[in-house]
Amino acid sequence: DYSITKKIRGISDAQLKNMLSQQLQEDRIRFDNYLGAHSEMLRLILSQKRFHDYVFDKKGYEEPVTRVKIHYEIPHWLPDAPVMRRIVHFHYAILMDGKDKVREIYQGWPEPLPRSLHEPPNRLIQLSLNQSFLTYIDSVPFLLTSESVKDRMGKTMATLMLIARLNDDFLISSLRLTR
DSSP: OOOHHHHHHHHHHHHHHHHHHHHHHHHHHHHHHHHHHHHHHHHHHHHHHHHHHHHHOOTTTSSSSSSOOOSSSSSTTTTTTHHHHHHHHSSSSEETTTTSOOOEEEEOOOOOGGGGSSSHHHHHHHHHHHSEEEETTTTTTEEEEEEEEETTSSSSEEEEEEEEOHHHHHHHHTTTTOO
C-alpha cells in the first residue's frame, strides 16, 4: 500500500509539473506577444494621417518648447479611445521633438507620470527605440516603447514614447483574462 501510494504521488507530481510548465510557457508567449503589440500600436499611431499632419504641418513645431503641454484627455494626435483599447493599454504617451525635447504628455492614468520621465534620459529613449523595453523607474516597473518619425531627408521630426505601468491590469491584459 505504501509503495503504491508513493508511486501514484510521483506520477501525479510529474503530471502536475508538466502541466504547470506547459501553462507557464504558454503564458510567457502571450506576455511576449503583448509586449510586441505595444510596438505595433506605436507603428499604427505613427502611420495615422492626423499624427503626421500634427507633426509635419503644425506651424512652430520645430520652435523651442517653452512649456510642456499635458493632456488629461486623449490628444487629437492619438487614435480615438475605442481604437486604442482594442490593441494594448498604455498609461502615458510622450511626444518629443526631433531633438528629444518633450513637447506634450498624455496623462491617461490617475497617478502622475514619474518626474524622471518628464525629460526622459537619452539612454531610455535609445533602449526603447523601435522595441519594447522593461525597466524600473522610481522602484515601479514600466514598459517603454518609442519610435521616431523622419522627414523625406531622413531628419527626425518627432519621437513618440508609449509608457505602461506593469500592474495587475497590465498582466491580466497580457494574458487576455477578464476580471
